[in-house]
Amino acid sequence: MKTRSFYLQWAALPLVALFWGLLSPASSAETASYTLEVSGKQLGDLTVTTVSRPDGSRSVSQRMSLKASGFWGTLDIDNRLEETISSNGILLKASNRLRDNNKIYWTRIDLLEEEYLAFRAQMKNGEEKDLEELGNLAKGAVSVLVPGAGDVLEIANVVLDDEKSQPRHDRFTRTTFDTSLMGLPLFWQRNGKSFPARLTILDTQEMSISTVRVEKLGPARPTISGNTEFQTHRYRLKPKSGHATDVTLFISQSGTPQFAMVSGKQDGDSYTIKLVDID
Numbered sequence: 001m002k003t004r005s006f007y008l009q010w011a012a013l014p015l016v017a018l019f020w021g022l023l024s025p026a027s028s029a030e031t032a033s034y035t036l037e038v039s040g041k042q043l044g045d046l047t048v049t050t051v052s053r054p055d056g057s058r059s060v061s062q063r064m065s066l067k068a069s070g071f072w073g074t075l076d077i078d079n080r081l082e083e084t085i086s087s088n089g090i091l092l093k094a095s096n097r098l099r100d101n102n103k104i105y106w107t108r109i110d111l112l113e114e115e116y117l118a119f120r121a122q123m124k125n126g127e128e129k130d131l132e133e134l135g136n137l138a139k140g141a142v143s144v145l146v147p148g149a150g151d152v153l154e155i156a157n158v159v160l161d162d163e164k165s166q167p168r169h170d171r172f173t174r175t176t177f178d179t180s181l182m183g184l185p186l187f188w189q190r191n192g193k194s195f196p197a198r199l200t201i202l203d204t205q206e207m208s209i210s211t212v213r214v215e216k217l218g219p220a221r222p223t224i225s226g227n228t229e230f231q232t233h234r235y236r237l238k239p240k241s242g243h244a245t246d247v248t249l250f251i252s253q254s255g256t257p258q259f260a261m262v263s264g265k266q267d268g269d270s271y272t273i274k275l276v277d278i279d
Contacts, residue, residue, distance in 0.1 A: 027053050030256045033277040036066065039269050043067075044077075046273065048182075050256050056087025060182050076101050081205060083182055089190050091116075091180050094204035109204055115173050118207050177202040177209050185249050185257035188233075193251075195235060212237040212245075223250065223260060228278065232260045252278055 029051045036044040044066030051059045064079040081096040094109040107120040177200045179187035188195060195214040202209050217234040230250045238244045245264040252258055262273040 027051055028254065030252060030254050030258075031279050032252075032258050032275055033279075034259070034273050035276055036064075037272045037274070039271075048259070050258075052256065057085065057092075058186065059084045060186075062182060074101070079205075081182065083180055083204060085180075085183050085186060089179070089183075089187060090174060091183065091202070091204075094180065096205045098205060107205055107207060109207075111174070116176075118172070120207055172209070176200070180204050184247065185259060188249050189251065189257040193233060193249075199237070201237075210239055212239050214238075217246070223248075228253070230260075 029049055031047055031049040034046040034048070035042050036046060044064060046062060046064045049061045051061075053059075060083050062079070062081040064077070066075060066077040069075065076099075078099045079096070080098075081094070083094045084092045086092055090111070091109070092111050094107075096105075096107045098105045103122060105120070105122050107118070109116055109118045178196075179199070180202045182204065184201070195216075197214060198211060199214050200209060200211045215236040215238065217236055220231045220233050222229055223232040230252065232248045232250045234246060234248045236244050236246050243265040245262065247259065248261040250258060250260050258275070258278065259273070260275045264271060
């Protein structure tokens, strides 16, 4: 049972706005709170805040906290992931900071004209000065790089753990994927509350792209969370290999698309991410 790999993969699911003071008066924000259960045991919680701006763009921010212990050791994970999506559904940028016990992993994705530059590295430790230094290096690389398949980035090794933690860089275009994992509800809403038969999804933390077959699981049905009732739509995402993932989506009273539940199986364990409150 590879429990740690399960937590690291799902830390990016994409599911507290980081800059409340920067919101304009016309912007609106909605926060959905979730619990994470593995094999029936609650191990953590998530919040996902969606900020809708006057120009139609949205930022989606996830914060996850998880603590557990067992024969595999102790897990103490904190994940902060933020994506900015344009009014026509294009991922403009994404930034993720994942702390796994005393290790920190940092990723960044930026759209440059028609191509994305993706940067990933492991920090030496949790000191804020190291995180800031790596961020500045990545920003500099993004700003001066000319898009092209032959480009290579050279980033200083001073902030890296060792030779095995060399930064990784990937190039891909806007047409490489349909939606990010965390942007799945927004894609569903823009597509008339439906999905195509096949869907290509970008995981902005893992920098992985996968194609799944989509199966609708029955008609919309009423669901109650707290004092709120809404219509939910359930789908099954089937990869070419491995276990399927079930996602349940709905439109909140504010008109914001949200996850109601995500469930499946990973490394022999069943898991459920379930909505408990929305504000």
